[in-house]
Amino acid sequence: AGKYTIGISNTVQGNGWREEMICAMKAQALASGEVAKLNIAHRNTDAAGQLEDIRNLISAKVDAIVVNPADPAGITAGLEEATKAGIVVVAVDQAVTEPSAYIISNNQEQYAYLGAKWLFQQMGGKGEVFYMRGAAGASADSDRDKGFKKALAEFPDVKVAQEVFTGWQQDQAKQQILSFLATGTPINGIWTSGIDNVIVDALVEQQAPMVPVVGADNAGFVGQLNTVKGLVGAAVTNPGSIGGAGVTLALQILDGKKPAQQTVLVEPQLWENATNEGKAKLKSAADPSLSPEWPVSISIPDWTTYTKDQIVACKGPGE
Amino acid sequence: MTDIATMPRPVSFGRRLKRFMADRPLIPLIILLIILVVILQILRPGIVNERWLANTAKFAIPLAILAGCQTMTMLTGGIDLSVGTVATMSAFIMATQIVNQDPTVAFLLAMLPAVLIGLVNGIGVGVFRVHPLIMTLGTSLIGTGFLQVYQRTVIASGAKIPDFLNWLGTGVTYGFPNALLLFVPVAVLIVFMLNRTGFGRLLYAVGDNERAARLSGVRYWQVITALYILSSLLAGITGLLYIGLIKAPSLSLAEPLVLPSVAAAVIGGTSIFGGRGGYMGTIIGALILTVLTTLLTILQMPEGGRRILFGFIVLFVTAAYLRIVEDR
Amino acid sequence: MTTNPLLDATGVAKNYGAVAALRDASLSVLPGEVHALMGANGAGKSTLVKILTGAIKADAGRILIRGKQLDVRSPAAARRAGLLPVYQEPSLIPDLDVLSNLRLTGTPVEPFRAWVRELGIPNLDIRDTARHIPLAILRVLDLARALAVEPDVLLLDEMTAALPANLAEKVLEVVRRQGDAGRSVIFISHRFVEISALCDRATVLRDGSTVGVVDIEPGVEERIVEMMLGTRIEKTRVAARAANEVAVAAGGRPRLSVRNLQLGTKLNDVSFDLANGEVVGVFALEGQGQDELFAALAGSIRPTGGTIDVDGAPVKFSHPSDAIQAGIAYVPGDRTDALAMQRSVRENIALPFSAGLRKWGPIRMRREQVVVSGVIGRLQIDTRAQGEVQRLSGGNQQKVTIARWIAANARTILCFDPTRGIDVGTKQEIYKLLRELAGQGKSVLFYTSEMEEVQRVCDRVIVIFGGRVVDTFSVEEADEPTLMRAAYGLPRGAKADVGILAEVKPASDAEAAS
Amino acid sequence: MSRFFRNQGWVAGLFALLIFLFVITKLIQPGYGSGDFGSLARAVLPYAFAVAAQTVVVIAGGIDLSVAAMMALTSVTAASMMNGASEEYALFVVPFVLAMGLVLGALNGILIVVTRVPDIVVTLAMLFVLQGAALLVLGAPGGAAAEWLKASVIGTVPIPGLPDWADAWVPKALVLLVVCLCIVWIPLRRSRLGLSIYAIGSNELAAFRSGVPVARTRIIAYALSGLFAALGGLSLTISTGIGAPIPGPYLLASVAAVVLGGVALGGGKGGLLGPIIAVFVLRLVRTDLTLLAIDPNVTAIIEGAIMVAVVMFGAFITMRSRPAGATP
């Protein structure tokens, strides 16, 4: 058994990406052999609630806290208190503004930019795009919006036909795409903020003309990219396994191996099925045994050491 | 002097119309629905076509069934906030159990938590007199917790949507969504139950005056327990229908339907204080909400503006309906 | 007339949808007068009071107060104009204690306490929450609260209906003195004794219109009844109970046999029998345990001791449905306890049909319709507003509570003050009905707050005092002084030396005359 | 004495439960000290204001579904106004935001009174409207809070004459909470207005007939609710230093705490102390679950079960305290 207690704070429960992140944290803690106990605060709440959780973790005297911040700036006070109490703080998935914290994050702006740029190229640099965002008012959503707008600026002939917020809810997204299809407005591409497989479903169901679709590397969507006839699309990686990487980083720091910089960005990749090379990547990435909401990139080279069985088992040390 | 009061005054056409509508509260509700559809058609000419109608029905049906659960519980002065969780649980269990179970077994397993949660709700509310809001909120938290725990045991085995549910959820036959095959009997049953069966009568009576019902020999806990089990069962079935429609088993699948289901029942004229209301109004309420959602989706405006508009339209529709219906 | 009226309302009309509650009501009250407002159930008395006091808005009409036209828009405005009502339903806030209720209405506390004592409640704790206070006391508190602000016009809507004899007596005394002190009182009651003892004049309403104003003098009751009932009079004339009408042969074991019933401190030792075909009266002052007795027999509360036998077999009721199973139905005194107010008359009457688990299935609508309209006809329920029971007048609501059990064909009916707030005509109907039921071999236990009713319906009467049956009389023995004496716990044969008894006059109202 | 227990027994019981939980906490984590108590007080702050907001309207016989959205709107408004502004400017921002809460709350009340639509629908509609408005103010979390405001909930209040160790147990956040609530509540509770709020919740008809201006009282109750919600929104901005347009989990939490605190959802009964203690209980349970490192999926089950169990227990003792059953 290991020697450290690691605290984890996460503020979204019940979505596949976050569940994978938690499982990655558990699996990595187990695989590292250095962690005696995980102390996980995992519930639906806001920044104030996350502050509460962080302070509770401080009270519980953990050695490190890995946090997926509800907001980059909103939990500064709690992170500062943690650092003062000698606790190592690592933020995953999103950056935080607290300077003492270490950050290992997916680059959300780049995520959107990469996918949007590919999409606009597929559309031949012109036409109408259906822009399906995440949850209005969430910071990850506004970061992605920046990336999307950046790409849009590079393609002056591409227009946003309609912008909707899916709230990252499957049912809302499906209802929205169906409503939109019913209007008969012609579109040339669909960009989604990770609620992707229901969109393809809807296109198939309604026998609507297939247009290029960009989504995330969720197992369901990756499977569709491989199998659905006529579907051209791209999955942009946004690994939930970043959580495991966060645990690794925290352990490195605890062991005295501080990284060179405070911030490590995991750059997204894009897998498309328009080229043979891309198809091959998608084939190898596909994993039909995973829950369709889980990202298929279940590990991050150099950062995670667990096996697929371990993350799927979703067991931490002592469980 | 006295003549003014005693003479039978000629009743104006407006008043007659108003009284006509007041006696048939469904008519103004339907008119409000039609107005919304017309607005939609004006904003996006051509949108109201066969396919749109089918899609609207598809999404309105699960909402309407859940709103049926709310209608029935609200008649007794209660509310069932656990329907979202129950529907999600049934859907998720179905999708994960079908992978290596017989469909019948999977179905029974999927309905098991529904029955259990309904039973616990019923006993809590009916026997221990816990406020329904707290009781169902509590069981929905507990249910969510169990679902999370369960979810971890099936990560490796994946999920599948049974073809039948797929057909039921998304299929269309001669322009009619297949979901109607489930919904029409359910709706007829609920309406019949509320109006023409002893149990339905008791729901109204218990919600109106529990002491009076008791003195008439009604055992409150029996009615309430049966009610919450029924509500949960309906929610479970809705979950199966919904997973056939959405085809993505998530741990929060039906949660977004909970508040709208309450809203649909209230817009449809059911009183949250009990004793008053009916299911036909609720169905139209669900349709109104679904059309409204479409309307807002296709509107080009900032999300904040959309929500503000949504709020005001809901308020306006309900207020207009009340104005028309109440004859004071 | 020499003096100007204090309050003068003319041409008041009020419609509820298709129902005309008031068509053309007028009412003129002189200073210092106790003015009766009379009318059959549903005539519009309560509606008129509500309009006069701003609780609802009239559709038409003119209201003058001290000769000035005032627009009384709310109860608060009426209060400022010197009009203070005691409505037919208690209006203390249930969840506030009495003191807070006083503060809410800005009522001075000391005068209130004085009035409460005066009205015969010596030991009121004003920190008690209104919800926990019995109905009769609440009515008195309502009155005391009104009296405490010394209104110019006091409007009392069936103030005495829910009161036991001793409290009613005090109320009448106080009201009479109001008149003497130069204040006006509008007094609504269905009891002619009270009207004749108290009032100077009476305005009579029928079907929402004022049909006459009469001075109260001996013998005027006949005329009032005529005006009140109009065409209904003929039916009412059918005499109540022929003196020789006796119970059908009460052979065999008693229908209901109660032995040594105990319930906490409320019931100490109650034993009596109720035979098939018999109407047994229960007479008691307020709070002697009669509520608990009825509730225990109805299965509403569990007795702590004693036995109840039905048809010779011991029973233990743990829920009203057990009692109903045994054929015992309970008509509570407070109709808000018995009715689903937002539901229709039909549903309310048919409610017991669906109660049992086995009856949850489809309803045979046609059969139900027949049964329900049968009892509606039999009790002459005014069904103009039958869609919702809450829109019926108080008296008609009361009838629905009884109709339910007639429809369900209950073998034994426990009636707790069933004629509370019922007009003379209907009262007669109910007396007749109860006798008819007895004639069919059914049995009735009948609590009443009006002594003369004992004479009209009962075969025997038991008197309860302090939670014990203190005496049992046959109907022939049960004259009012005897009953009163027993109700005060005085042994039989003692001298009638209690002050209040001296004032009890023999019944001399219209009903007796008919 | 017996009346005290009848009226305050529930609150006393809750308080005992709270003390019990503190003992448990100390046993789980012997190092639990004044600093941790300060954390608890800060965590309680937004919940407590949300619950106060809910309590006022529930006592008045209504329910406010817009509490959390109101907090979000006031929070983003405060945060965006203070963004880049001087420290002194916050002196203006605070009263402005409070006034905004008061006015928007009153708007809730006015809409209920004018449209005669049930409270639950009006506040549900307002939930969307306020959410939309919050999104228009700030499209994503952001803004700032003045330093002195942030400092106002950190640390402890030195009370003259008290030894340092005792001072350490008086966190500023707690003092702020108590002061804010008392300033509004205590004078209200004793006033005729306060009685009127209870009266309309207890029996609206009786209240009207007692001369209570029902409409005005209802509007004031909602305005007060808005004021408390604005305090809650401010406390969010103060503790996080930003404003977030997505409402936090305060709506359901507030309803749950109201019921746990002994306030009847029908209105007319209860006080503010019970719900506030209930909030402390719920937060402390959360702390204990974290200290014990309970599996996060199980915490949902435990929280739900505790909520249900406490209310069930309450119902149970009420039933027991009436051995003779309901009087007729």
Ligand SMILES: Nc1ncnc2c1ncn2[C@@H]1O[C@H](COP(=O)(O)OP(=O)(O)OP(=O)(O)O)[C@@H](O)[C@H]1O
């Ligand atoms: N809210 C209402 N809606 C419809 N009808 C009503 C309403 N309130 C009263 N009515 C009707 O108005 C008529 C007069 O009722 P009101 O209560 O004034 O009678 P009342 O003379 O007081 O009778 P009682 O002696 O039985 O109390 C009745 O027919 C009643 O059904």
Ligand SMILES: Nc1ncnc2c1ncn2[C@@H]1O[C@H](COP(=O)(O)OP(=O)(O)OP(=O)(O)O)[C@@H](O)[C@H]1O
């Ligand atoms: N649904 C109904 N509609 C109308 N009248 C009814 C209904 N149910 C019962 N009754 C009448 O109520 C009275 C007694 O009811 P009760 O339920 O005790 O009958 P029962 O002896 O169980 O008869 P059954 O077996 O027919 O239900 C009978 O006069 C019966 O006609």
Ligand SMILES: [Mg+2]
């Ligand atoms: Mg009346």
Ligand SMILES: [Mg+2]
């Ligand atoms: Mg009477």
